[in-house]
Amino acid sequence: MNTICVEDLSLSLGGMPILKDISFTIDDGQVIGLLGANGSGKSTLIKAILGLHRFQKGTVQLLGKPLKDFRAWDQLGYVPQRASVSMHSTTVMEVVESGTLANRRVGWMGAKQRASAMDALEVVGLADQSKELYLHLSGGQQQRVLIARGIVNKPRLIVMDEPFAGVDLANQTEIATALGEFAATLLVVLHETEALASILDRTLILRDGRLVYDGVPTKIHADAQHKPEHTHHTHLLTGMEHRWTS
């Protein structure tokens, strides 16, 4: 079954076209990296898929349901960019617990929610910091808290917007391994594919709002490992686009 099905999606913001005729499908259990230079439309695309941005043309289906009829929010995990949150005077546990509110329009936090939050914090290696203030953590640790919040319901589909920004390589690999064990479908906006190399099934590449590549990611890893100077995403993407679009 398709977990995500995007057909002919076009989106403009303030009259400016951002996404142009994008179509792709993601099957159950696939791990997909979404790459592209700054301003290529990666974040806008995942926000459109999640219903956070209205699109003018096309359709999106999540877990077999058209977006407007989608209600299985507990099956969906979203990890936004760290800069988009306002966690003033909030503990790590409170941040992660808030993820358990899927489809709970009323109701308080109880032992069940706390246990789920603690499990998610174990996955990202921050269980010991559950009582710390979110803002007292390092940037990488804050990012891991947001990842824990996104996976707290053990969702079938996880959508992440640059989840590894500021996270060191050792922790990236550890989190990627843990994510791989979830057997969930993953759509991840990435700058570099290195951290997810072992679990990536496919890569999508956006350029100027268009999908310019949809295929296997093996060449990215090969190049990235043998030419460290090419791990910078701009060099990498330029190289990939030349190869795959020629």
Next chain:
Amino acid sequence: MDFLTFAFVQRALLASALVGLSAPTIGTYIVQRRLSLLGDGLGHVAIAGVGLALMTGSAPLPWAVAICVAGSILIETLRQKGRATGDIGLAVLFYGGLAAGVLMASVAGQGAGALSSYLFGSLNTISVTDLWVVGSLAAVILVIAVGLSPQFFAISADEDFARTLGLPVRLYNYMIVILAAITVTIAMRTVGLLLVSALMVIPVAAAQNIFSGFWKGMWGAMGIGVIASTGGYMTSIYADVSPGAMIVLITIGFFAASWPVASLIHRHWRPRKDDIDPLPVPHLTTEAHDHVHGPGCGHPSVHHGDHIDYIHEGHLHAPHGDHYDEH
């Protein structure tokens, strides 16, 4: 303490306690949303309601509630549609409400002086009817703001994420600003419309200095709000000064005291960094490799404490004598 036997003092104490409890509760969400001046803007809108009441010769509180709620819905609609940033929307409310209020009061044949009891509060003149209205509205605010606190926290901290939880984010956003508008109007008889924002924001800031976490901060802010409101009123009787101003100054006193109190608490409960024995760092060497790390070697470098590590196939290699350590 003989003055406590007077009915007007009892009514004033009860009203100030109710406002002291409800203003910081809704203020917690306002602070989290970084809209600390929302209460101030809504206070100015409520002045238009009072001016309208003076012009029509009717009771001010219902008009203030109606106008203030309408203003809050307008500002939230503008914010949600992205037609105006929070700041611009607040500025329009601020000046428009104040100007309309003064204009209508003057049309009613009364100068700005007629507005002063609402601008700065007049606790001693609260009637039994006023107290019932204030009590009922405060109960509504507290039940909703505390009852839906997990959901309100989620949308205040991260609106996009809350949407992906299936929460009715628009509805809850409207509820928060409407509750803020009601809070402002019930506070106009205690601290007054010009000072109400202080009671919504400053207890929250003081509590967040002392207590760790959103909910502890909210309970703490409610406690500080009640103590500052009732304590401020009592002090104003002894000192024979304006109760509204005294309440706000005591709230600011709590905020000033929150820094040293927080410092004492953290020093007492948390071990100092020096007291913690650092964990021994194991000495792990890398597999032997011919490649020599250095500037321009092709591997990204990162600062690590007092030295530089090189990222080599997902590992951090640190030069150490004639070999490299795994960091």
